[in-house]
Amino acid sequence: MPSSSPSITIATFDPSLSVHKALIPAITSIHIACIETDGTISTFAPPLNRERMERWWTGKLEDVRDGSRVIFLAFDAAENDLVGFVVLHRPMLETGPFKASVEKLMVSPAHRRLGIGRKLMERLETDAKALGQTLILDTDEGSAAESLYTTLGYNILGVIPEHGISPLDGSLKGSTFFWKRL
Numbered sequence: 001m002p003s004s005s006p007s008i009t010i011a012t013f014d015p016s017l018s019v020h021k022a023l024i025p026a027i028t029s030i031h032i033a034c035i036e037t038d039g040t041i042s043t044f045a046p047p048l049n050r051e052r053m054e055r056w057w058t059g060k061l062e063d064v065r066d067g068s069r070v071i072f073l074a075f076d077a078a079e080n081d082l083v084g085f086v087v088l089h090r091p092m093l094e095t096g097p098f099k100a101s102v103e104k105l106m107v108s109p110a111h112r113r114l115g116i117g118r119k120l121m122e123r124l125e126t127d128a129k130a131l132g133q134t135l136i137l138d139t140d141e142g143s144a145a146e147s148l149y150t151t152l153g154y155n156i157l158g159v160i161p162e163h164g165i166s167p168l169d170g171s172l173k174g175s176t177f178f179w180k181r182l
Contacts, residue, residue, distance in 0.1 A: 013071035
């Protein structure tokens with residue numbers, strides 16, 4: 001774990017850059033670490049298949065190209081290592097062009113409690129506000145992310161009990177839903 005707060009830079013994923021496309025394995029590694037370390041309920045369940053997860057992330061690149069998803073990347077500036085990411089999903093609905101969701105706020109377990117999640121969310125919100133978006137998200141009930149979203153001014157919409165399968169023990173866990181008008 002870093003001994004002090006690293007200098008973090010936030011970048012927007014650009015699929016036209018080969019250096020960004022080459023980050024898919026690092027994004028996948030963080031995704032895997034969050035599932036295995038915290039039991040984060042996030043699309044995949046054990047046994048985790050790295051190749052399948054990398055294909056899933058590679059499949060999201062078309063959404064990035066068409067603007068329906070924006071991926072924000074957090075880098076430790078000193079090491080130039082990817083340490084976290086978050087996704088803004090803009091489904092481009094004719095009846096709700098202002099609707100967007102926050103997906104997959106994930107920070108490497110070795111870089112937690114350093115404000116990286118907050119920095120990622122602040123950048124996402126800045127860009128979403130410029131696009132006129134209202135945000136919705138869900139997170140695992142009882143997770144550390146719940147308090148982060150509350151401190152960022154998100155409103156709790158409610159909790160759906162038994163909404164996802166825990167990757168740690170297969171039990172059903174609740175999801176807390178939040179919203180925020182920017």
